[in-house]
Amino acid sequence: MRDSRHESPNPVEKLAPKAVVGRVSLYLRQLEAFRAQGQVTISSNQIGTALGINDAQVRKDLAFFGQFGHPGVGYRIDELLTALRRILGIDRDWPMALIGLGNLGRALLKYRGFGDRGFNIAALFDNDQTKVGMRFNDLVVHPLDDLPKVIADKNICLAILTVPAEAAQRVADQVVACGILGILNFAPMPLNLPPTVGVVAVDLSVQLEHLAYKVLNTQGGISYLGSTFRDEHDSLE
Amino acid sequence: MRDSRHESPNPVEKLAPKAVVGRVSLYLRQLEAFRAQGQVTISSNQIGTALGINDAQVRKDLAFFGQFGHPGVGYRIDELLTALRRILGIDRDWPMALIGLGNLGRALLKYRGFGDRGFNIAALFDNDQTKVGMRFNDLVVHPLDDLPKVIADKNICLAILTVPAEAAQRVADQVVACGILGILNFAPMPLNLPPTVGVVAVDLSVQLEHLAYKVLNTQGGISYLGSTFRDEHDSLE
DNA sequence: TAGATTGTTAATCGATTAACAATC
DNA sequence: TAGATTGTTAATCGATTAACAATC
Structure with missing residues:
Protein backbone atom coordinates (compact mmCIF):
# COMPACT_ATOMS: atom_id res chain seq x y z
CA MET A 1 0.00 0.00 0.00
CA ARG A 2 2.55 2.47 1.12
CA ASP A 3 4.68 2.61 -2.07
CA SER A 4 1.65 3.53 -4.16
CA ARG A 5 2.50 7.03 -2.95
CA HIS A 6 4.34 8.71 -5.81
CA GLU A 7 7.87 9.84 -4.88
CA SER A 8 8.55 13.43 -5.85
CA PRO A 9 11.93 13.75 -7.65
CA ASN A 10 13.30 16.41 -5.28
CA PRO A 11 12.14 15.42 -1.82
CA VAL A 12 9.85 18.20 -0.57
CA GLU A 13 10.48 17.86 3.14
CA LYS A 14 8.49 20.95 4.02
CA LEU A 15 7.62 24.24 2.42
CA ALA A 16 10.24 26.91 3.07
CA PRO A 17 9.04 29.84 5.17
CA LYS A 18 7.90 32.82 3.16
CA ALA A 19 10.84 34.90 4.38
CA VAL A 20 13.35 32.32 3.11
CA VAL A 21 11.84 32.21 -0.38
CA GLY A 22 11.85 36.01 -0.54
CA ARG A 23 15.54 36.11 0.31
CA VAL A 24 16.35 33.40 -2.22
CA SER A 25 14.92 35.70 -4.91
CA LEU A 26 17.26 38.41 -3.68
CA TYR A 27 20.25 36.05 -3.71
CA LEU A 28 19.41 35.17 -7.29
CA ARG A 29 19.50 38.82 -8.39
CA GLN A 30 22.68 39.45 -6.44
CA LEU A 31 24.38 36.44 -8.00
CA GLU A 32 23.44 37.65 -11.46
CA ALA A 33 25.00 41.00 -10.63
CA PHE A 34 28.23 39.41 -9.36
CA ARG A 35 28.42 37.17 -12.40
CA ALA A 36 27.97 40.16 -14.70
CA GLN A 37 31.09 41.58 -13.05
CA GLY A 38 32.99 38.45 -14.03
CA GLN A 39 33.16 36.80 -10.63
CA VAL A 40 33.16 32.99 -10.60
CA THR A 41 32.82 32.00 -6.95
CA ILE A 42 31.31 33.88 -4.05
CA SER A 43 31.13 33.45 -0.26
CA SER A 44 28.06 33.67 1.92
CA ASN A 45 29.72 36.67 3.49
CA GLN A 46 29.94 38.53 0.17
CA ILE A 47 26.32 37.82 -0.68
CA GLY A 48 25.23 38.86 2.80
CA THR A 49 27.24 42.05 2.83
CA ALA A 50 25.84 43.11 -0.53
CA LEU A 51 22.28 42.63 0.72
CA GLY A 52 22.59 43.60 4.37
CA ILE A 53 21.94 40.05 5.55
CA ASN A 54 23.91 38.00 8.08
CA ASP A 55 26.23 35.43 6.48
CA ALA A 56 24.96 32.61 8.68
CA GLN A 57 21.48 33.43 7.46
CA VAL A 58 22.57 33.17 3.84
CA ARG A 59 24.15 29.77 4.45
CA LYS A 60 21.15 28.53 6.41
CA ASP A 61 18.68 29.67 3.77
CA LEU A 62 20.61 27.89 1.04
CA ALA A 63 21.15 24.80 3.17
CA PHE A 64 17.39 24.55 3.50
CA PHE A 65 17.28 23.35 -0.10
CA GLY A 66 20.44 21.27 -0.28
CA GLN A 67 24.24 21.45 -0.25
CA PHE A 68 25.41 23.93 -2.84
CA GLY A 69 28.64 25.24 -1.37
CA HIS A 70 32.26 24.09 -1.29
CA PRO A 71 33.98 24.47 2.12
CA GLY A 72 37.02 26.69 1.83
CA VAL A 73 35.91 27.88 -1.60
CA GLY A 74 32.42 29.28 -1.35
CA TYR A 75 29.66 28.88 -3.92
CA ARG A 76 30.33 28.57 -7.65
CA ILE A 77 28.07 31.23 -9.09
CA ASP A 78 26.89 29.36 -12.18
CA GLU A 79 26.16 26.25 -10.19
CA LEU A 80 24.21 28.16 -7.55
CA LEU A 81 22.28 30.16 -10.13
CA THR A 82 21.12 26.99 -11.82
CA ALA A 83 20.13 25.47 -8.50
CA LEU A 84 18.24 28.52 -7.31
CA ARG A 85 16.39 28.91 -10.60
CA ARG A 86 15.28 25.34 -10.34
CA ILE A 87 14.24 25.76 -6.71
CA LEU A 88 12.16 28.84 -7.47
CA GLY A 89 10.71 27.14 -10.51
CA ILE A 90 11.93 29.71 -13.02
CA ASP A 91 13.88 27.15 -15.03
CA ARG A 92 10.80 26.83 -17.24
CA ASP A 93 8.08 28.86 -18.92
CA VAL A 206 -1.30 48.48 2.11
CA GLN A 207 2.22 49.26 0.92
CA LEU A 208 1.52 52.96 0.80
CA GLU A 209 -0.03 52.91 4.25
CA HIS A 210 3.11 51.27 5.55
CA LEU A 211 5.18 53.96 3.89
CA ALA A 212 3.08 56.75 5.41
CA TYR A 213 3.45 55.14 8.83
CA LYS A 214 7.20 54.89 8.46
CA VAL A 215 7.54 58.48 7.33
CA LEU A 216 5.49 59.79 10.25
CA ASN A 217 7.36 57.72 12.79
CA THR A 218 10.90 58.20 11.63
CA GLN A 219 13.04 60.74 13.41
CA GLY A 220 13.60 63.84 11.41
CA GLY A 221 10.62 64.08 9.14
CA ILE A 222 7.82 64.24 11.65
CA SER A 223 8.20 67.78 12.86
CA TYR A 224 6.65 69.81 10.06
CA LEU A 225 4.17 67.09 9.14
CA GLY A 226 2.79 66.68 12.64
CA SER A 227 0.52 69.70 12.46
CA THR A 228 -2.80 67.81 12.16
CA PHE A 229 -1.96 65.78 15.21
CA ARG A 230 -3.23 68.14 17.87
CA ASP A 231 -6.86 67.41 18.80
CA GLU A 232 -6.38 64.16 20.68
CA HIS A 233 -9.46 63.70 22.87
CA ASP A 234 -8.74 60.71 24.99
CA SER A 235 -5.06 60.36 25.67
CA LEU A 236 -5.47 59.26 29.33
CA GLU A 237 -1.92 58.69 30.65
CA MET B 1 20.45 71.01 27.47
CA ARG B 2 18.19 68.01 27.63
CA ASP B 3 14.81 69.71 27.19
CA SER B 4 15.93 71.31 23.97
CA ARG B 5 14.81 67.98 22.55
CA HIS B 6 11.42 68.56 20.94
CA GLU B 7 8.60 66.40 22.40
CA SER B 8 6.66 64.60 19.72
CA PRO B 9 2.87 64.95 20.20
CA ASN B 10 2.10 61.24 20.19
CA PRO B 11 4.89 59.56 22.12
CA VAL B 12 6.71 57.34 19.63
CA GLU B 13 8.05 54.69 21.96
CA LYS B 14 9.40 52.50 19.21
CA LEU B 15 8.54 51.74 15.61
CA ALA B 16 6.02 48.92 15.29
CA PRO B 17 7.33 45.78 13.56
CA LYS B 18 6.55 45.57 9.88
CA ALA B 19 4.18 42.66 10.41
CA VAL B 20 2.09 44.63 12.91
CA VAL B 21 1.66 47.59 10.57
CA GLY B 22 0.66 45.28 7.75
CA ARG B 23 -2.02 43.71 9.90
CA VAL B 24 -3.30 47.09 11.05
CA SER B 25 -3.98 47.91 7.40
CA LEU B 26 -6.02 44.72 7.18
CA TYR B 27 -7.94 45.55 10.35
CA LEU B 28 -8.78 48.92 8.86
CA ARG B 29 -10.29 47.35 5.75
CA GLN B 30 -12.16 44.76 7.78
CA LEU B 31 -13.61 47.44 10.08
CA GLU B 32 -14.81 49.40 7.06
CA ALA B 33 -16.53 46.27 5.80
CA PHE B 34 -18.21 45.61 9.16
CA ARG B 35 -19.31 49.21 9.43
CA ALA B 36 -20.81 49.08 5.94
CA GLN B 37 -22.94 46.20 7.26
CA GLY B 38 -24.26 48.48 9.99
CA GLN B 39 -22.30 47.02 12.89
CA VAL B 40 -21.36 49.46 15.67
CA THR B 41 -19.03 47.52 17.96
CA ILE B 42 -16.80 44.56 17.25
CA SER B 43 -14.71 42.12 19.25
CA SER B 44 -11.10 41.11 18.64
CA ASN B 45 -12.46 37.66 18.03
CA GLN B 46 -14.75 38.81 15.20
CA ILE B 47 -11.95 40.75 13.53
CA GLY B 48 -9.60 37.83 13.90
CA THR B 49 -12.05 35.25 12.59
CA ALA B 50 -12.78 37.36 9.52
CA LEU B 51 -9.07 37.62 8.71
CA GLY B 52 -7.78 34.27 9.93
CA ILE B 53 -5.79 35.84 12.75
CA ASN B 54 -5.69 34.84 16.40
CA ASP B 55 -7.79 37.11 18.64
CA ALA B 56 -4.94 37.65 21.11
CA GLN B 57 -2.83 38.83 18.22
CA VAL B 58 -5.47 41.36 17.20
CA ARG B 59 -5.64 42.75 20.75
CA LYS B 60 -1.90 42.83 21.10
CA ASP B 61 -1.40 44.59 17.78
CA LEU B 62 -3.92 47.27 18.72
CA ALA B 63 -2.56 47.58 22.26
CA PHE B 64 0.80 48.40 20.75
CA PHE B 65 -0.57 51.81 19.81
CA GLY B 66 -2.77 52.51 22.84
CA GLN B 67 -5.98 51.47 24.57
CA PHE B 68 -8.85 51.50 22.11
CA GLY B 69 -11.15 48.80 23.46
CA HIS B 70 -13.83 48.62 26.13
CA PRO B 71 -13.70 45.50 28.31
CA GLY B 72 -16.91 43.54 28.07
CA VAL B 73 -18.00 45.52 25.02
CA GLY B 74 -15.29 45.27 22.39
CA TYR B 75 -14.15 48.07 20.11
CA ARG B 76 -16.44 50.81 18.88
CA ILE B 77 -15.92 50.69 15.14
CA ASP B 78 -16.00 54.43 14.43
CA GLU B 79 -13.62 55.17 17.28
CA LEU B 80 -11.18 52.48 16.20
CA LEU B 81 -11.33 53.52 12.56
CA THR B 82 -10.42 57.08 13.47
CA ALA B 83 -7.59 55.88 15.67
CA LEU B 84 -6.17 53.49 13.08
CA ARG B 85 -6.34 56.08 10.32
CA ARG B 86 -4.40 58.46 12.49
CA ILE B 87 -1.85 55.78 13.39
CA LEU B 88 -1.26 54.84 9.78
CA GLY B 89 -1.10 58.50 8.81
CA ILE B 90 -4.00 58.36 6.37
CA ASP B 91 -5.98 61.01 8.24
CA ARG B 92 -4.40 63.56 5.87
CA ASP B 93 -3.44 64.14 2.26
CA VAL B 206 9.92 38.50 -6.52
CA GLN B 207 6.20 37.99 -5.93
CA LEU B 208 5.85 35.88 -9.05
CA GLU B 209 8.86 33.79 -8.11
CA HIS B 210 7.28 33.13 -4.77
CA LEU B 211 4.09 32.09 -6.49
CA ALA B 212 5.92 29.72 -8.82
CA TYR B 213 7.70 28.20 -5.83
CA LYS B 214 4.42 27.68 -3.99
CA VAL B 215 2.75 26.11 -6.99
CA LEU B 216 5.59 23.67 -7.54
CA ASN B 217 5.77 22.70 -3.90
CA THR B 218 2.11 22.35 -3.08
CA GLN B 219 0.58 18.91 -3.04
CA GLY B 220 -1.63 18.23 -5.99
CA GLY B 221 -0.29 20.43 -8.72
CA ILE B 222 3.28 19.24 -8.93
CA SER B 223 2.80 15.98 -10.73
CA TYR B 224 2.32 17.05 -14.31
CA LEU B 225 4.56 20.09 -13.99
CA GLY B 226 7.55 18.26 -12.53
CA SER B 227 8.77 16.87 -15.85
CA THR B 228 11.91 19.03 -16.19
CA PHE B 229 13.13 18.00 -12.75
CA ARG B 230 15.05 14.85 -13.66
CA ASP B 231 18.76 15.50 -14.35
CA GLU B 232 19.97 16.22 -10.81
CA HIS B 233 23.72 15.60 -10.77
CA ASP B 234 24.77 15.86 -7.18
CA SER B 235 22.02 14.82 -4.84
CA LEU B 236 24.33 13.05 -2.35
CA GLU B 237 21.77 12.29 0.40
C1' DT C 1 -25.32 40.18 39.04
C1' DA C 2 -23.58 37.06 35.25
C1' DG C 3 -21.54 37.12 30.84
C1' DA C 4 -18.48 39.13 27.68
C1' DT C 5 -14.33 41.00 26.39
C1' DT C 6 -10.41 43.73 27.10
C1' DG C 7 -5.17 44.52 28.08
C1' DT C 8 -1.33 42.12 29.61
C1' DT C 9 1.70 38.58 31.62
C1' DA C 10 3.65 34.08 31.02
C1' DA C 11 4.46 30.10 27.90
C1' DT C 12 5.34 28.59 23.39
C1' DC C 13 6.94 28.62 19.06
C1' DG C 14 9.86 29.99 15.21
C1' DA C 15 13.48 32.67 13.13
C1' DT C 16 18.05 34.80 13.44
C1' DT C 17 22.75 34.82 14.87
C1' DA C 18 27.06 32.99 16.92
C1' DA C 19 30.29 29.50 17.19
C1' DC C 20 32.84 25.72 15.49
C1' DA C 21 34.16 21.04 13.67
C1' DA C 22 34.59 19.34 9.00
C1' DT C 23 36.40 20.20 4.58
C1' DC C 24 38.80 21.93 0.67
C1' DT D 1 50.21 22.75 5.41
C1' DA D 2 47.65 27.17 6.76
C1' DG D 3 43.76 29.90 5.58
C1' DA D 4 39.19 30.16 4.08
C1' DT D 5 34.66 28.90 4.15
C1' DT D 6 31.05 25.68 4.42
C1' DG D 7 26.97 23.20 6.90
C1' DT D 8 25.07 22.70 11.28
C1' DT D 9 24.39 22.75 16.30
C1' DA D 10 23.55 25.61 20.23
C1' DA D 11 22.30 30.23 22.02
C1' DT D 12 19.69 34.27 21.39
C1' DC D 13 16.22 36.98 20.06
C1' DG D 14 11.54 38.19 18.64
C1' DA D 15 6.83 37.12 17.51
C1' DT D 16 2.66 34.41 18.38
C1' DT D 17 -0.57 32.25 21.39
C1' DA D 18 -2.72 30.91 25.82
C1' DA D 19 -4.43 32.19 30.06
C1' DC D 20 -6.50 35.25 33.25
C1' DA D 21 -7.35 39.26 36.43
C1' DA D 22 -9.59 43.63 35.65
C1' DT D 23 -13.51 45.86 33.81
C1' DC D 24 -17.82 47.01 31.84
Missing part, protein backbone atom coordinates in the same frame (compact mmCIF):
# COMPACT_ATOMS: atom_id res chain seq x y z
CA TRP A 94 4.99 29.94 -17.06
CA PRO A 95 2.20 30.96 -19.40
CA MET A 96 -0.20 33.13 -17.40
CA ALA A 97 -3.73 34.44 -17.77
CA LEU A 98 -4.32 38.11 -17.06
CA ILE A 99 -7.83 38.70 -15.81
CA GLY A 100 -9.16 42.25 -15.69
CA LEU A 101 -7.99 44.80 -18.26
CA GLY A 102 -8.42 47.95 -16.23
CA ASN A 103 -5.51 50.32 -15.89
CA LEU A 104 -3.43 48.11 -13.71
CA GLY A 105 -4.02 45.06 -15.85
CA ARG A 106 -3.04 46.88 -19.04
CA ALA A 107 0.11 48.13 -17.37
CA LEU A 108 1.17 44.72 -16.21
CA LEU A 109 0.58 43.55 -19.75
CA LYS A 110 3.07 46.04 -21.13
CA TYR A 111 5.50 45.71 -18.24
CA ARG A 112 8.72 43.93 -19.37
CA GLY A 113 10.28 42.62 -16.08
CA PHE A 114 8.11 39.46 -16.01
CA GLY A 115 9.18 37.82 -19.24
CA ASP A 116 12.83 37.84 -18.15
CA ARG A 117 12.04 35.14 -15.66
CA GLY A 118 9.85 32.97 -17.84
CA PHE A 119 6.54 34.49 -16.79
CA ASN A 120 4.61 35.52 -19.83
CA ILE A 121 1.05 36.60 -20.27
CA ALA A 122 -0.56 34.24 -22.77
CA ALA A 123 -4.26 35.07 -22.53
CA LEU A 124 -6.48 38.00 -21.56
CA PHE A 125 -9.91 37.96 -19.95
CA ASP A 126 -12.46 40.57 -19.01
CA ASN A 127 -16.19 40.52 -18.51
CA ASP A 128 -16.72 44.08 -19.71
CA GLN A 129 -18.50 43.80 -23.07
CA THR A 130 -16.73 46.91 -24.36
CA LYS A 131 -13.35 45.22 -23.78
CA VAL A 132 -14.07 41.71 -25.04
CA GLY A 133 -12.64 41.36 -28.52
CA MET A 134 -10.12 44.18 -28.15
CA ARG A 135 -6.47 43.41 -28.86
CA PHE A 136 -3.48 44.22 -26.67
CA ASN A 137 0.02 42.98 -27.49
CA ASP A 138 -1.32 40.62 -30.18
CA LEU A 139 -3.69 39.06 -27.68
CA VAL A 140 -7.43 39.23 -27.91
CA VAL A 141 -9.59 39.77 -24.83
CA HIS A 142 -11.82 36.80 -24.04
CA PRO A 143 -14.98 36.79 -21.94
CA LEU A 144 -14.66 34.89 -18.67
CA ASP A 145 -16.89 32.17 -20.04
CA ASP A 146 -14.00 31.13 -22.27
CA LEU A 147 -11.74 30.48 -19.27
CA PRO A 148 -11.98 26.67 -19.29
CA LYS A 149 -11.30 26.33 -23.00
CA VAL A 150 -8.46 28.88 -23.30
CA ILE A 151 -6.71 27.77 -20.12
CA ALA A 152 -6.69 24.19 -21.29
CA ASP A 153 -5.61 25.08 -24.85
CA LYS A 154 -2.69 27.27 -23.80
CA ASN A 155 -1.66 25.11 -20.87
CA ILE A 156 -1.95 28.01 -18.45
CA CYS A 157 -1.48 27.37 -14.74
CA LEU A 158 -1.07 30.84 -13.22
CA ALA A 159 -3.46 33.78 -13.21
CA ILE A 160 -2.95 37.46 -12.47
CA LEU A 161 -6.08 38.98 -10.98
CA THR A 162 -6.54 42.69 -11.61
CA VAL A 163 -10.28 42.90 -11.16
CA PRO A 164 -12.28 45.09 -8.76
CA ALA A 165 -12.41 43.96 -5.13
CA GLU A 166 -16.10 43.00 -5.39
CA ALA A 167 -15.40 40.61 -8.26
CA ALA A 168 -12.20 39.07 -6.91
CA GLN A 169 -13.56 36.10 -4.96
CA ARG A 170 -16.02 35.13 -7.67
CA VAL A 171 -13.41 35.29 -10.43
CA ALA A 172 -10.90 33.42 -8.27
CA ASP A 173 -13.41 30.62 -7.77
CA GLN A 174 -13.94 30.47 -11.51
CA VAL A 175 -10.25 30.19 -12.39
CA VAL A 176 -9.68 27.61 -9.68
CA ALA A 177 -12.53 25.57 -11.11
CA CYS A 178 -10.60 25.59 -14.40
CA GLY A 179 -7.60 24.02 -12.70
CA ILE A 180 -5.41 27.09 -12.22
CA LEU A 181 -2.75 26.35 -9.60
CA GLY A 182 -1.60 29.81 -8.57
CA ILE A 183 -2.99 33.34 -8.36
CA LEU A 184 -1.22 36.67 -8.10
CA ASN A 185 -3.95 38.80 -6.56
CA PHE A 186 -3.88 42.59 -6.98
CA ALA A 187 -7.43 43.08 -5.72
CA PRO A 188 -7.46 44.55 -2.22
CA MET A 189 -9.41 41.61 -0.89
CA PRO A 190 -8.17 38.41 0.78
CA LEU A 191 -9.16 35.33 -1.21
CA ASN A 192 -10.64 32.26 0.36
CA LEU A 193 -9.41 29.28 -1.66
CA PRO A 194 -8.49 25.62 -1.19
CA PRO A 195 -4.98 25.11 0.23
CA THR A 196 -3.89 23.37 -2.97
CA VAL A 197 -3.97 26.73 -4.76
CA GLY A 198 -1.00 29.05 -4.29
CA VAL A 199 -1.91 32.68 -3.68
CA VAL A 200 0.35 35.72 -3.44
CA ALA A 201 -1.31 39.03 -2.66
CA VAL A 202 0.01 42.41 -3.76
CA ASP A 203 -1.99 45.19 -2.15
CA LEU A 204 -0.62 48.52 -3.26
CA SER A 205 -2.50 50.64 -0.75
CA TRP B 94 -0.22 62.82 0.83
CA PRO B 95 0.72 64.52 -2.40
CA MET B 96 3.18 62.26 -4.20
CA ALA B 97 5.62 62.52 -7.08
CA LEU B 98 5.55 59.77 -9.69
CA ILE B 99 8.96 59.31 -11.26
CA GLY B 100 9.26 57.28 -14.42
CA LEU B 101 6.40 57.22 -16.93
CA GLY B 102 6.99 53.85 -18.48
CA ASN B 103 4.15 51.36 -18.59
CA LEU B 104 4.01 50.70 -14.91
CA GLY B 105 4.20 54.37 -14.03
CA ARG B 106 1.38 55.28 -16.38
CA ALA B 107 -0.74 52.49 -14.93
CA LEU B 108 -0.23 53.60 -11.37
CA LEU B 109 -1.18 57.07 -12.50
CA LYS B 110 -4.54 55.88 -13.75
CA TYR B 111 -5.08 53.40 -10.95
CA ARG B 112 -7.89 54.60 -8.56
CA GLY B 113 -7.35 52.80 -5.20
CA PHE B 114 -4.64 55.19 -4.01
CA GLY B 115 -6.73 58.34 -3.83
CA ASP B 116 -9.26 56.67 -1.54
CA ARG B 117 -6.72 56.77 1.23
CA GLY B 118 -5.41 60.29 0.69
CA PHE B 119 -2.52 59.32 -1.56
CA ASN B 120 -2.64 61.33 -4.75
CA ILE B 121 -0.14 61.81 -7.48
CA ALA B 122 0.57 65.52 -7.75
CA ALA B 123 3.57 65.69 -10.07
CA LEU B 124 5.19 63.64 -12.84
CA PHE B 125 8.84 63.32 -13.73
CA ASP B 126 10.80 61.55 -16.42
CA ASN B 127 14.18 62.09 -17.98
CA ASP B 128 13.16 60.82 -21.39
CA GLN B 129 13.05 63.87 -23.68
CA THR B 130 10.20 62.39 -25.67
CA LYS B 131 8.07 62.25 -22.52
CA VAL B 132 8.91 65.60 -20.93
CA GLY B 133 6.09 68.02 -21.64
CA MET B 134 3.48 65.33 -22.27
CA ARG B 135 0.29 65.48 -20.25
CA PHE B 136 -1.33 62.64 -18.33
CA ASN B 137 -4.37 63.20 -16.08
CA ASP B 138 -4.00 66.99 -16.28
CA LEU B 139 -0.40 66.76 -15.13
CA VAL B 140 2.58 67.72 -17.24
CA VAL B 141 5.75 65.62 -17.22
CA HIS B 142 8.75 67.50 -15.79
CA PRO B 143 12.41 66.71 -16.33
CA LEU B 144 14.22 65.48 -13.22
CA ASP B 145 16.08 68.77 -13.00
CA ASP B 146 12.82 70.36 -11.89
CA LEU B 147 12.55 68.07 -8.87
CA PRO B 148 13.69 70.59 -6.22
CA LYS B 149 11.37 73.33 -7.41
CA VAL B 150 8.24 71.24 -8.01
CA ILE B 151 8.60 69.23 -4.83
CA ALA B 152 8.89 72.38 -2.75
CA ASP B 153 6.02 74.13 -4.58
CA LYS B 154 3.57 71.27 -4.23
CA ASN B 155 4.67 70.27 -0.75
CA ILE B 156 5.40 66.72 -1.83
CA CYS B 157 6.97 64.31 0.60
CA LEU B 158 6.51 60.88 -0.97
CA ALA B 159 7.80 59.56 -4.28
CA ILE B 160 6.82 56.53 -6.33
CA LEU B 161 9.79 55.22 -8.27
CA THR B 162 8.96 53.40 -11.49
CA VAL B 163 12.27 53.82 -13.27
CA PRO B 164 14.58 51.13 -14.70
CA ALA B 165 16.75 49.25 -12.20
CA GLU B 166 19.94 50.93 -13.45
CA ALA B 167 18.55 54.38 -12.74
CA ALA B 168 16.90 53.64 -9.41
CA GLN B 169 19.72 54.45 -6.98
CA ARG B 170 20.68 57.63 -8.79
CA VAL B 171 17.11 58.92 -8.94
CA ALA B 172 16.54 57.95 -5.31
CA ASP B 173 19.57 59.99 -4.29
CA GLN B 174 18.19 62.93 -6.22
CA VAL B 175 14.76 62.88 -4.62
CA VAL B 176 16.24 62.42 -1.17
CA ALA B 177 18.43 65.46 -1.78
CA CYS B 178 15.18 67.38 -2.41
CA GLY B 179 13.91 66.45 1.02
CA ILE B 180 11.57 63.60 0.09
CA LEU B 181 10.80 61.52 3.20
CA GLY B 182 9.49 58.28 1.75
CA ILE B 183 9.88 56.20 -1.40
CA LEU B 184 7.70 53.44 -2.82
CA ASN B 185 10.20 51.60 -4.96
CA PHE B 186 9.03 49.46 -7.88
CA ALA B 187 12.49 49.09 -9.39
CA PRO B 188 13.88 45.58 -8.80
CA MET B 189 16.90 46.96 -6.97
CA PRO B 190 17.43 47.50 -3.23
CA LEU B 191 18.05 51.18 -2.46
CA ASN B 192 20.82 52.34 -0.20
CA LEU B 193 19.53 55.45 1.59
CA PRO B 194 19.90 57.25 4.92
CA PRO B 195 17.79 55.72 7.71
CA THR B 196 15.74 58.90 7.96
CA VAL B 197 14.09 58.05 4.65
CA GLY B 198 11.27 55.51 4.64
CA VAL B 199 11.44 52.96 1.84
CA VAL B 200 8.93 50.30 0.89
CA ALA B 201 9.87 48.01 -1.97
CA VAL B 202 7.40 46.31 -4.31
CA ASP B 203 9.19 43.84 -6.53
CA LEU B 204 6.70 42.18 -8.80
CA SER B 205 8.99 39.48 -10.07
